[in-house]
Amino acid sequence: MLEIILFSLLNGILYGLLLFMLSSGLTLIFSMMGVLNFAHASFYMLGAYFAYTLGMHTGFWPALILAPILVGVVGSLVERFGLRRVHANGHVAELLFTFGLAYVIDELVQLTWGTVAVPYREPDYLREPLFTLFGTDYSIFRGVVILISILMFIALWYLLKKTRVGMMIRAALTHGAMVGHLGHNVPRLFMLVFGFGCALAGLAGVIGGPLLATEPGMAATLGPIVFVVVVVGGMGSLPGAFYASLLIGLLQTFFVAIDASVADILGIFGLQIDPYGEVARITLANLAPMTPFILLVLMLIFRPRGLMGELEP
Amino acid sequence: MLKSVRTLVTASLLLAGTAASAAETVKLALIDPLTGPMAAAGQPAFEHLKLEAERINANGGLNGAKLEIVGLDNKVNPQESLVQLQKAINDGIQLVTQGNGSSVASALITSVEKHNRRNPGKEVLYLNYAAVDPAFTNERCSYWHFRFDANADMKMNALTNYIASNKDIHKVYLINQDYSFGHAVSKSAQEMLKQKRPDIEIVGNDFHPLAKVKDFTPYVSKIQASGADAVISGNWGQDITLLVKAAAEFGLKAPFYTYYGASSGVVTQLGDKGVDRIYQINEYYGDFEDPEMAKKQVEMYEKTGWDFYYLRLSTMLDMLKAAADKAGSTDPKDLAKALEGLSIETPTGEVTMRAEDHQIQLPMFISVMKDGMKYGAEGTDYNFHKIAEIARDDVTLPTTCRMRRPN
Incomplete structure (x- = not known):
């Protein structure tokens, strides 16, 4: 039992951190520009594919740095030459633009890298066990991923809270017009934030690719969950996104690990609502992929502003 | 002289006639995931079929007719598969094959049964190469369904x-x-x-x-x-x-x-x-001790980037050819009749399509x-x-x- 709890905890945190890396960029972009970027998960996918292709020439580690930068550049260009022009036509136009962009990126990826998963893997020496507990190996790569995620979290916090750029960004979040009047180039700031957010998604792709699978469907599988994270955490709240990511990561892994059905759980509370067992027979493990969405619905009913959101959406 | 010229003309006309029937094409539609997360199961089957169809055509085709493989992407989705089946039928395709997903196979069997009941003379034959839910050759068996893979x-x-x-x-x-x-x-x-x-x-x-x-x-x-x-x-x-x-x-x-x-x-x-x-x-393994098979593996990997994995697809096309040649026709009705109880030699031994339930024995x-x-x-x-x-x-x-x- 202890080993299940321990490894579910480790796996849940790892998955949660990966989700946070993705959703932090999304929530940053949303709170600053009011753009709900539907193509965000597509940038995550681009990160994985770029790293795969670059990695064949430069090796894994340089690709780890270069691929997110490349994705960031692509993101900046999209903002500069696409989103900024559409911006004048209001939020609906922006939403539609990013929606279309997601499809375009999906198709381009399939045209370039094919419709089947590519063999993007971490180097062999990272596949060795970091430690072995209860006969289960925990690979070095997973340790590295956790380390990168935590470093990224610290860097992000430092950037936003302790630097001049961070101050400008925070000011522009709430008082964009005033920051502009003070002589700062707000459109350029937007471009940088958008690019930076995309680069974070790209970084998540670089480490998520070998961890999960690098295939054209990877954006579609993670995309909806990232939106759930942002809504559950509270629109535009970075700490909220952090807690929501961890919560969803842990929920999904623990639900698989628990061998119980819905009826068993209700039984603990003495509830017998489904005598024929048609619904209650479903096991928690079967519900696991659904948990983010159940959480989303419950959150919207009981606490629409999310865990740490300041505004009612 | 005149007589011999006439004979010659008749003969050449006859020849032209056979040539025309030899140029006839029979299309086999593969309804399988060709994109998406399961494409790695559908794509190699598609390539395998295309490569083996070339061999069949080089050996005289299906009773003289040329076999052509058409790929239709279903994304392992039963609804999408029915749309693709309809598309195939509209294009006049009477042979369909599918393998990935018994959920899809189940929908196809029902749909093919219904179509054949309503459109006598335009029957569709469903060749199943990998959907192995045992029900399809037991309680839900269908005359128009043939399974070329051992069931679950x-x-x-x-x-x-x-x-x-x-x-x-x-x-x-x-x-x-x-x-x-x-x-x-x-x-x-x-x-x-x-x-x-x-x-x-x-x-x-x-x-x-x-x-x-x-x-x-x-x-x-x-x-x-x-x-x-x-x-x-x-x-x-x-x-x-x-x-x-x-x-x-x-x-x-x-x-x-x-x-x-x-x-x-x-x-x-x-x-x-x-x-x-x-x-x-x-039904096969990766040793390739048979030089013929080894040659195929090398050729397939070089040409398509996929391994020779689906021996049963080769078996399926060989049986289809044997049935077509035996029946002297490529009409699905005749093919189905000829396939029942048909035995052929394969690299791993003799295989038989059991007439009772259309389940291959291998x-x-x-x-x-x-x-x-x-x-x-x-x-x-x-x-x-x-x-x-x-x-x-x-x-x-x-x-x-x-x-x-x-x-």
Whole structure:
């Protein structure tokens, strides 16, 4: 039992951190520009594919740095030459633009890298066990991923809270017009934030690719969950996104690990609502992929502003 | 003189006539996932069919007609498959094949039955090369459906015979996809193990959503904690690749007894961690000791980038050709009649399409992943080495099918 709890905890945190890396960029972009970027998960996918292709020439580690930068550049260009022009036509136009962009990126990826998963893997020496507990190996790569995620979290916090750029960004979040009047180039700031957010998604792709699978469907599988994270955490709240990511990561892994059905759980509370067992027979493990969405619905009913959101959406 | 000229003209006209019928094309539509997470299961089948169709055409085609393969993408979605089936029918295609997903096969069988009842003379024949839910050749058997792969029960019969003989196995964990096929695998594994080795304990029986799970680590932790010394899985496509990948990463010692462990991607993802750990029950294996087959493997990998994995697709086309030549026609009605009870020789021995239920009877093999193989899969040195052969008579199972034949 202890080993299940321990490894579910480790796996849940790892998955949660990966989700946070993705959703932090999304929530940053949303709170600053009011753009709900539907193509965000597509940038995550681009990160994985770029790293795969670059990695064949430069090796894994340089690709780890270069691929997110490349994705960031692509993101900046999209903002500069696409989103900024559409911006004048209001939020609906922006939403539609990013929606279309997601499809375009999906198709381009399939045209370039094919419709089947590519063999993007971490180097062999990272596949060795970091430690072995209860006969289960925990690979070095997973340790590295956790380390990168935590470093990224610290860097992000430092950037936003302790630097001049961070101050400008925070000011522009709430008082964009005033920051502009003070002589700062707000459109350029937007471009940088958008690019930076995309680069974070790209970084998540670089480490998520070998961890999960690098295939054209990877954006579609993670995309909806990232939106759930942002809504559950509270629109535009970075700490909220952090807690929501961890919560969803842990929920999904623990639900698989628990061998119980819905009826068993209700039984603990003495509830017998489904005598024929048609619904209650479903096991928690079967519900696991659904948990983010159940959480989303419950959150919207009981606490629409999310865990740490300041505004009612 | 005049007479001989006339004969010559008649002869050349006759020749032109046969030439015209020789140029006739019969289309076979493959309705399978050609994009998306399961494309790694559909794409190699598509390439395999195209390559083998060339061979069939070089050897005279189907009763003289040229065979052409048409790929239709269904994304493993039953609704999408029906749309593609309709598209094929509208294009005048009367032969369809599909393999990936019994959920899809189930929809196709119903739809083909209905179509054939309503459109006599324009019948469609459904050749199933991999959807192995036992129901399709038992309670739900159909005259227009022919299965060229051993069904889930036959495979489990062979697999459990092998597991039962291994006295080191005491605890078995079952993990399968959550739909009709996965449940069929789980059910027959439990029943057959109970019968053959009552002392074996089933320590886990998990179902996960089809083609949705990207991270199998929570399942692997569960298997590890259960203390299982063998895992049985019917997973296919991405679900088997990611499952064994996660297992290897966490150093799970228990071997995997699988239906589709040699699916494309597994060897690349696992490398040395899969050696002696992944077993597969299939109609073929990766040794290629037959030089003819070895040539095909090399040729296919060079031309398409996929391995020669689906021997049953070659068997299917060979049987189709034999049926067409025997019937002297490529009309689905005649083909179906000729296919019933048809036997042909294949590289692994004689196979027969049982008339009773349209289920192929064939020998099966258990193989295990090994390093340093002469013909490696996916451009590596790894491939699946044959460790046991199960004769046709030991694979076969009785059927409950009561075939309703058209008058």
